[in-house]
Amino acid sequence: xxxxxxxxxxxxxxxxxxxxxxxxxxxxxxxxxxxxxxxxxxxxxxxxxxxxxxxxxxxxxxxxxxxxxxxxxxxxxxxxxxxxxxxxxxxxxxxxxxxxxxxxxxxxxxxxxxxxxxxxxxxxxxxxxxxxxxxxxxxxxxxxxxxxxxxxxxxxxxxxxxxxxxxxxxxxxxxxxxxxxxxxxxxxxxxxxxxxxxxxxxxxxxxxxxxxxxxxxxxxxxxxxxxxxxxxxxxxxxxxxxxxxxxxxxxxxxxxxxxxxxxxxxxxxxxxxxxxxxxxxxxxxxxxxxxxxxxxxxxxxxxxxxxxxxxxxxxxxxxxxxxxxxxxxxxxxxxxxxxxxxxxxxxxxxxxxxxxxxxxxxxxxxxxxxxxxxxxxxxxxxxxxxxx
Numbered sequence: 001x002x003x004x005x006x007x008x009x010x011x012x013x014x015x016x017x018x019x020x021x022x023x024x025x026x027x028x029x030x031x032x033x034x035x036x037x038x039x040x041x042x043x044x045x046x047x048x049x050x051x052x053x054x055x056x057x058x059x060x061x062x063x064x065x066x067x068x069x070x071x072x073x074x075x076x077x078x079x080x081x082x083x084x085x086x087x088x089x090x091x092x093x094x095x096x097x098x099x100x101x102x103x104x105x106x107x108x109x110x111x112x113x114x115x116x117x118x119x120x121x122x123x124x125x126x127x128x129x130x131x132x133x134x135x136x137x138x139x140x141x142x143x144x145x146x147x148x149x150x151x152x153x154x155x156x157x158x159x160x161x162x163x164x165x166x167x168x169x170x171x172x173x174x175x176x177x178x179x180x181x182x183x184x185x186x187x188x189x190x191x192x193x194x195x196x197x198x199x200x201x202x203x204x205x206x207x208x209x210x211x212x213x214x215x216x217x218x219x220x221x222x223x224x225x226x227x228x229x230x231x232x233x234x235x236x237x238x239x240x241x242x243x244x245x246x247x248x249x250x251x252x253x254x255x256x257x258x259x260x261x262x263x264x265x266x267x268x269x270x271x272x273x274x275x276x277x278x279x280x281x282x283x284x285x286x287x288x289x290x291x292x293x294x295x296x297x298x299x300x301x302x303x304x305x306x307x308x309x310x311x312x313x314x315x316x317x318x319x320x321x322x323x324x325x326x327x328x329x330x331x332x333x334x335x336x337x338x339x340x341x342x343x344x345x346x347x348x349x350x351x352x353x354x355x356x357x358x359x360x361x362x363x364x365x366x367x368x369x370x371x372x373x374x375x376x377x378x379x380x381x382x383x384x385x386x387x388x
Contacts, residue, residue: 002108003046004098005037006185007117008054008079008091013234016341016349022056024117025063026232029245029256029284029302030267032063033232034117036253038070041115044125047072050107051117052097054079054089077101096203099194108191114205116185120230120241122252123186128223132188137221139193139213141165142186144229148174154182155206163221165214168206181224185231188223228252235347239336242319246282246300255284267305286322308364325364337361 007024017026024034041049049072053060057078067074077100080089092100098114101107111133113125123142132140143157156169158178169177187205196212197203213220230241230250244250257265261274263281270285276293283297286305294311297303301315304322309315312328319336326332336343342350342361352361 001044001046002048002050002110002112003041004101004108004112004114005034005049005051005117006094006097006114007034007060008052008089008097009118010055010089010091013347015235016343017235017238017338018055020056020339022053022059023232024051024060025056026118026238028120028241028253030286030305031253031256033120034060034064035070036120037115037117038064038067038072038074040121040123040125041113042071046113046125048075049073050075050077050101052077052079052092052101054091057087057089075107077104091202093202093208094205095197095209096201098189098205099197099199099203102191102194103199106191108189108194110191112189112191114187114189116231118232119185120232120250120253121184121186121227123184123225123227123229128186128225129188131223132221135163135221136219137188138190138219139210140188140220141210141222142184142188143181143222143224144184145180145224145226146182148177148180151177151180151182157181157183157222159222163223165210165220165222167214168210181222184229235336235343236345239319239345242302243300243317246284246302248282255282257284257287263299306364323364325362325366327360327362330360339363 007022009023010018025032049067051074053076061076064074077097079092079097080087111129128142141157146154152171152173154171156172156177156179157165158167158169159165183206197209203209228250230244232238232241245253245255255265257267260266264279264283266285267287269287270289272291273293277291278296280298282299284302286303286307288305289303289307291309292311295309296314298316301318303309303315303320306323307320308325310326310328313326313330314332315326316333318332318334321338324337334345340352342352
């Protein structure tokens with residue numbers, strides 16, 4: 001069976017991570033989110049997968065290649081062009097990308113599913129496809145019920161008693177919401193629906209194609225299922241995903257490495273004197289990372305591979321990406337460190353290099369000889385700024 005993963009977006013709401021990593025490659029404890037999607041597809045018999053790519057396309061293609069090591073066949077549809085020798089992404093939208101693939105060689109010849117490449121899900125795809133076919137649907141949106149107080153954060157799907165879609169509400173207020181079933185960005189489509197997507201232009205499924213289907217009174221349905229769905233649309237979402245895995249709330253993602261102590265997991269060859277550090281789980285520490293004596297780590301926290309946490313540094317409820325050096329006196333609370341950026345859990349970002357704070361947080365591969373020397377009192381005062 002065939003599927004499509006939407007992977008062409010720039011991921012602007014997940015910056016600064018997506019400056020260097022496309023959203024489908026954002027790691028959940030070292031494993032890209034799109035890899036989980038491929039595992040889900042394979043387990044339900046979807047073994048031919050098209051992926052539309054644009055932003056940082058080479059990164060996605062180089063990691064997943066033809067899909068054989070993931071047990072599926074993968075093809076790529078690049079959306080963009082070469083300008084002055086550089087690839088420039090020009091995404092066609094979720095629907096436009098599907099139309100481009102179909103115009104190339106009619107790939108979609110039977111019922112197929114469409115998934116966004118930036119969500120963790122444990123949906124029973126087989127059951128959803130079965131209900132789609134039972135209804136004789138041209139298109140189906142997989143929805144999920146949420147508490148009514150949360151509807152204003154999502155796109156709401158309104159149906160009749162038979163599940164036929166009547167309208168959509170984009171982030172309605174609680175009192176105006178006509179339903180508590182939200183659009184999860186998971187779709188089941190028949191090839192004929194592609195005829196309603198205009199060729200050679202940017203076109204969106206949710207905001208353009210689906211309203212057209214409603215206006216046409218097409219057999220367009222919603223299938224509501226209660227399943228685990230973690231959408232990594234913004235930095236806070238990513239934060240919650242990592243926390244959810246470490247705390248055991250997200251059941252379909254296991255913590256890698258070995259459990260060195262209760263709630264403390266490590267990759268290969270982690271250098272740490274357990275008797276001289278203060279670590280409270282749940283915590284994951286990546287391979288070849290050094291935790292110096294006197295450091296403090298409070299979970300849920302993730303420290304990536306090849307990092308250095310210096311003596312006197314504190315990491316509390318934070319996510320630290322690979323090759324990060326956290327200097328003495330650094331006190332990180334509710335922070336994400338990615339390269340030269342320090343981000344709070346609401347997405348506010350400090351460029352530590354531009355702020356001349358790269359003596360506090362820097363790359364472990366960088367020489368420290370040319371970094372400014374600061375007096376202990378000044379170090380402590382500036383370091384505390386990162387935890388405010």
